[in-house]
Amino acid sequence: MNLFAEIRDLVVDCLAAMQSEGTLPGGLDFGNVSVEPPRDAGHGDMATNAAMVLARPAGLKPRDIAQALAERMAGDPRIAAVEVAGPGFLNLRLAPTVWQGVLASILAEGEAFGRSDMGRGQKVNVEYVSANPTGPLHVGHTRGAVFGDALASLLAYCGHDVTREYYINDGGAQVDVLARSVYLRYLEALGREVAFEDGTYPGDYLIPLGKQLADKVGNAWVGQPEAVWLAEAREFSTGAMMDLIRSDLAALGIRMDVFFSERSLYGTGRIEAAIDALRARGLIYRGVLEPPKGKVPEDWEPREQTLFKSTEHGDDVDRPIMKSDGGWTYFAPDIAYHYDKICRGFDALIDVFGADHGGYVKRMKAAVSALGDGRVPLDIKLTQLVKLWKDGEPFKMSKRAGTFVTLRDVVDQVGPDATRFHMLTRKNDAPLDFDFARVLEQSRENPVFYVQYAHARVMSVLRKAAEAGIAADDATLAGAELARIDDGAELAVARKLAEWPRLVEIAARTHEPHRVAFYLYELAGDFHALWNRGNDQPGLRFLQEGDIATSQAKLALARAVSVVISAGLGILGVTPAQEMR
C-alpha cells in the first residue's frame, strides 16, 4: 500500500472530474502530476504540483487551477486540510485516521507492507563480485558483493524475478599463473626448493593446495613440462579457489544462483556465435585504430585488427575483439557472456563492477545494445574504493607487505551484519571509509548500531508488555483502538512509516539500495525521539499502566516500526537485533 500513490490517484480523479464539468480542458497529460512529501514539514503532509504542470497546457493560471482542485479535494474524507501555497502548490494535510490506517496495514500485511509489484513479469540478472578465481576476496570485493546482493534483494522485493550471478574469469592467462603458482607450492610440499618470480602469486593461501596436489599425484609432475600438468593443475586450482570464494560469500550471507564460467565459452562455438551475431548486424570489420591521443605508448605501431564497431552504439572508439595472434581479446568472451544473458531471456541486465573498470562501461553497453537490438537495458553500477581505517589511522593495503585485508578478516572482526550495513551507508559511486572501531561503536554516529537499537527497543517493550500480561501479538495490535494514536510525535513516526513503500520504489528504480539504509536511519531517529519524549511526558510511553487499550494502540505503533525496520534490514541482508548485548 503506497499512500502517496493513493493520494495521487485522488488528485487525478479530481482533475478528471474537473474536465468533465468543464473547469479544465480535455486532452491533458497527467503524467507529470506528482504527489510528494514536502521538504518542509510545516507545509503539510503531502504536496502536489498538479496546478503548475497543467497551467500552460490548459491555458489557465496555476493558482486558479489549484483553487478549483483544492475545493474538490477537500470533499474527500482522507483530506483534513488543503491550501494553495507558493506559486501554485497544493499542500495537503491528511486526517489522523489515514495515519492510523497505515499502522493497521503494516500490522496486517507484515513485511509485505512495502512490497511493490513494479517488477512483475520482469526477469532481471544481477551480476556482481565476479572476482578472478586466483585468491580470497578482499575488502574491495566486499563492497561490490554487499551492494549487488542488496540490490538483488531490493528488486526481488519489488516483484522482479531476480537471478544472482557470478562470472568466473577462468579463461585468461591469470588462471595459468595461478596453476603455475600452485605447482610451485606442490614442489615445495615435496621438499623442493622453489623461487617465486614475478608473475606468480606468492600468497600463503596456496600452500594447502600444493600439499593437496602432492597427496593426489605424488611425484608424477616433478620435472615435467607444463604440457603434462598445466591443464589439470589449473582445473584443480580454480576449483579450490572458487570453493574458497563461495565460502567467503557464504560468510557474508550471499548465495549466488548461477556461477558462469568464462572457460565454458571457449571451444564451444559460443564466442564465435556472439561475434557472428554482431557481424550479422554489420558491426565487425578489419581495421586499424588510431593511437590513443595525448599519451602515446612508446611501442605503439599501427596494426590491422578485427574490430567491433562499438561507436555505432555510443562508444568513443571501436574495440578490438581479436589479437594479432588470432586469439580473442578479453572483450570477446565478455560479449559472448552478455549475449548469453540476453539469450536467456532477461528483460534487464545489471553489472556491478569496481570503479577501476569504469573504462569498460561504454563498450559493454554498446555490445548489449547491439546484441539486444536496444531492447535489453544494461545498467552498470560502479562501486568506489573502500578506505580502511584502524585506530584513527588510514590503513594501507599491500599484497607485498602482507597487510592484505580479506573479506574474511572483516567479517570475523565485525560480523556480517555490521559489515553489510556499513557498506551501504554511502552511495555506490562515493568512496567509503571503513573504520573497524567505528563500525562496532555503540553510538548514534554509527548507523548500524542506531538502527539495530531501535528494533531492539521495540522487542524489549513487547517483552515488557508480555510480562505485564498485555496481549501484544500482531493480530491483537492490528485491532487496537488506533484512534488513541493522536500525538504529533506519534503521528510523525506513522508519517515516516507511510513513506516506506514509496522509498522502496524509488530505490529500486534508481538501483540504489543505500537509500534503504538512510531511510532506516531516519526512521530510527524519529522513533528514538518519540521514545525519549516519554521521559518528560509519561503519556507518550508505550506502556500505560492500568490502560490496556491505550497501551495496545501505542504498542501497535512500536510494532509497526519494527516491522518496517525488519523488512528494510531484510533487504540489506542484515538480521534485526532482538536485544543489544
Add this chain to the structure above:
RNA sequence: GGUCCCGUAGCUCAGCUGGAUAGAGUGUUCGCCUCCGAAGCGAAAGGCCACAGGUUCGAAUCCUGUCGGGACCGCCA
C-alpha cells in the same frame, strides 16, 4: 590528450523522474538524569550547493564550458 565518477555547513555525507525558506550526523554553544525509559533527547549557530553561461513558471538536480580531486585509457585480465 580522451572517457567516466566526484565537488553541498568546520568535518563526514544525504538530497526523491526539476519544486517552496537546501537537510542529517559530527564538531561548537546552551538546556535536560536525587525517581520512573539518558549507550540518549531538545534548542541555537553554521551555506555564493566549485565557477560561468543556458533550458523554464521554477535548477544543487538537466545541457554547455571552465577550474579542482580521483579512476581508467591499443593485443595484459
